[in-house]
Amino acid sequence: MKRFKKVAILGLGHIGSSIIRAMQRAGSAEDIVGHAKSAETRAVAVDIGLVSEAFENPGEAVRGADLVVLCVPIGTCGSLAKSIKSSLSPGAILTDVGSVKAAIIRDVGPHVPKGVHFIPGHPIAGTEQSGPRSGFAELFDNRWVVLTPLPENPPEQVQRLEDFWLGLGARVERMDAVHHDMVLAMTSHLPHLIAYNAVNTASDLEAVTKSEVIKYSAGGFRDLTRIAASDPTMWRDIFLNNKEAVLDVLGRFSDELSVLQKAVRAGDGETLFDIFTKARETRRGIIAAGQDTAAPDFGRSSGHKT
Amino acid sequence: MKRFKKVAILGLGHIGSSIIRAMQRAGSAEDIVGHAKSAETRAVAVDIGLVSEAFENPGEAVRGADLVVLCVPIGTCGSLAKSIKSSLSPGAILTDVGSVKAAIIRDVGPHVPKGVHFIPGHPIAGTEQSGPRSGFAELFDNRWVVLTPLPENPPEQVQRLEDFWLGLGARVERMDAVHHDMVLAMTSHLPHLIAYNAVNTASDLEAVTKSEVIKYSAGGFRDLTRIAASDPTMWRDIFLNNKEAVLDVLGRFSDELSVLQKAVRAGDGETLFDIFTKARETRRGIIAAGQDTAAPDFGRSSGHKT
Incomplete structure (x- = not known):
């Protein structure tokens, strides 16, 4: 697995914080930064060592990141994508963790700049817990992650994202979004x-x-x-x-x-x-x-x- | 808790065998005998030390017993009660473990001889396991057992049955069958x-x-x-x-x-x-x-x- 230089996790709830804990276990990234709307969540995330920096502005968080993961409720993925589109780095992988895929492709797709690889994903894991303190590294162990790649995704980028999830302990399947x-x-x-x-x-x-x-x-x-x-x-x-x-x-x-x-x-x-x-x-x-x-x-x- | 002299467990499946294991743990009975239709179940029950004797004929099992527990499917409680009615000892407590109560009272009630105390019961416990080997002593620990006493039940007999279940680790509630x-x-x-x-x-x-x-x-x-x-x-x-x-x-x-x-x-x-x-x-x-x-x-x- 090739390490990512900088991973930006947008949304530091149960799934976002678990991805970070699993990345820390696997050594998947040189640097991990985050974004959360709530000041309290940002303070907790830095305090408990989830991220090196937590930004209020998601655009600042994604600047220079080679992997960006949207970990927010489905309904806000579209507006979040819009707010970061001018800050995304060429060649970056943009993915998400939403439980539906066609609607997210519909909402996020139009905001993805040329040269950024938007590869939708969905880890089928989670507990009824929430918040940045609830994340744990084992959440994805042996769980399935479904990727629903788009026709324009370069195969090597899809493979890179698949390898990322395998590194977090998950099993990966690919299928059509519908x-x-x-x-x-x-x-x-x-x-x-x-x-x-x-x-x-x-x-x-x-x-x-x-x-x-x-x-x-x-x-x-x-x-x-x-x-x-x-x-x-x-x-x-x-x-x-x-x-x-x-x-x-x-x-x-x-x-x-x-x-x-x-x-x-x-x-x-x-x-x-x-x-x-x-x-x-x-x-x-x-x-x-x-x-x-x-x-x-x-x-x-x-x-x-x- | 006053020990029972002889307890007859009719039906040696998951619940019947768990009652026996819990009785053995609590020392609730001097002797425990059983009845099962299947020869294999009877052989296993004796072999693994559930009962001192396992009878094909339920009438033989209940003879001399001061506590008889029906642990068979609801639909067969009536016919089982009919087949033991002439063998029940005066003063014995007859109870059951069925998940419905009004229908069991309707089916069993008419076969209960004078002097025998039929006190319907229902332990709310169980796993999806079955068979005589699946019983374990802890099944009723902190679980609720509902007794639905009949108007003719002497209070001290209801209390005795309640004490029996308390001894098996359960909590007991009483309510109307309907x-x-x-x-x-x-x-x-x-x-x-x-x-x-x-x-x-x-x-x-x-x-x-x-x-x-x-x-x-x-x-x-x-x-x-x-x-x-x-x-x-x-x-x-x-x-x-x-x-x-x-x-x-x-x-x-x-x-x-x-x-x-x-x-x-x-x-x-x-x-x-x-x-x-x-x-x-x-x-x-x-x-x-x-x-x-x-x-x-x-x-x-x-x-x-x-």
Whole structure:
């Protein structure tokens, strides 16, 4: 892996700070600088040794950087790209970490100057934590990072970005942006929508008190809804920017749920049994594929203490 | 806690074998015997020291027992109760571990002889494991057990059963059977229905391969669907026997999901943000209440290795 001279991380939250911790572990950069809107975040980032300098002005942060990573909510990537376009160095790689790709290409693409290589990316990792103190070097270990290169990207630059992520412990896959958005709608966006919705259904139920829901959540509710603790701003932006794919999978989910509802109403045990058996087999496939473990911590502890 | 002379565990699966391991740890019984339909299960149960004897005929198992625990799928509790009714000893406590209570009272109640104390119960604990080898003594530690006593139960017998569960490490709550069934519909039955359905939605999606779902399941799908690995027979019986409460909460879940769907379609970021924020606050309440932990293992490891 060829070291970057200067990496600018724009946005010093959970993902930005984890990228920095992983870079520090790997020795991926000679210098790391950052940008954050909040003065407190900038002070913390310097104080805990994340960056050599933290800039209020993102243009100053990217000056002279050969790698720039946008680690801000999806909805602000476009305006951030616009504000740095005149400061980007020719030959620099510009990438991002957004959970949707087509919308980011639409928003960021027009602001990328000639000679700068915009290669969209998405590390599929994260916890429900936030802020510059929450980052940790192991976050990307064995996790997938999807790159959705553009036709104009030189292959050697895409390879350089891939090598960067491999150095951070991740595994890298490349795919088309539209396909990425459908895969993520199913594996991540729909699950979050469902989890948020289940929590609100429970809290709106008059017959069952909130303290009862909490008390008895070990029966399944707890696991189903862990991801409902995720950041509302980030998730609002995801749903606003991956509308078609989300509506597609959500429609299918609702249709299949109606089938289950009818089977429960009709007392149709055979259909219920068949549907549950099919689901269990698929779920077991996930364990077999090593994306999960049978251990009670889901294999998520991997050296990291929260 | 007053020791039981002879405890008969009918059904030697995950819950039955865990009760036995916890009893052995606590010294709750002088003798523990069991019943299982499968000859292999009976042989294993004796072999690994779960029981002193394992009977094919449940009537033989309960003879002389002062505590009998039904640990079989909900749908077979009625016929099992019928088959032991002439062998139960006067003064014995008969209880169960079923996830629904009104239906079990309906099915078991008519077979309970005078002088035998049928006190329905439900330990809210379990993993997706099954079989006699999967039991472990810590399963009930700090978990809730709900007793739904009947009007005819003598208070001292209910207390004795409560003390039994406390001895196994559990916390005990008492409530009305119908209320129990509504609380569980929300906190356990609906989450399982949703998890099964999400898995099947994913596996039916042509645009996304099953291997992609598996590969990228760290984005939320994995957590949402862990409980879809649960036993199909057990869950079919739960849905067949808690129909009204499940249809009630499922209807509310679907209605609220439609609101989210409309907000996504309309690009209504404000509504999405408000809904997600409300859900996150409730979810954080679960962590604060100690039913969950912020640790990556959900606090589920508690000394038990799987």
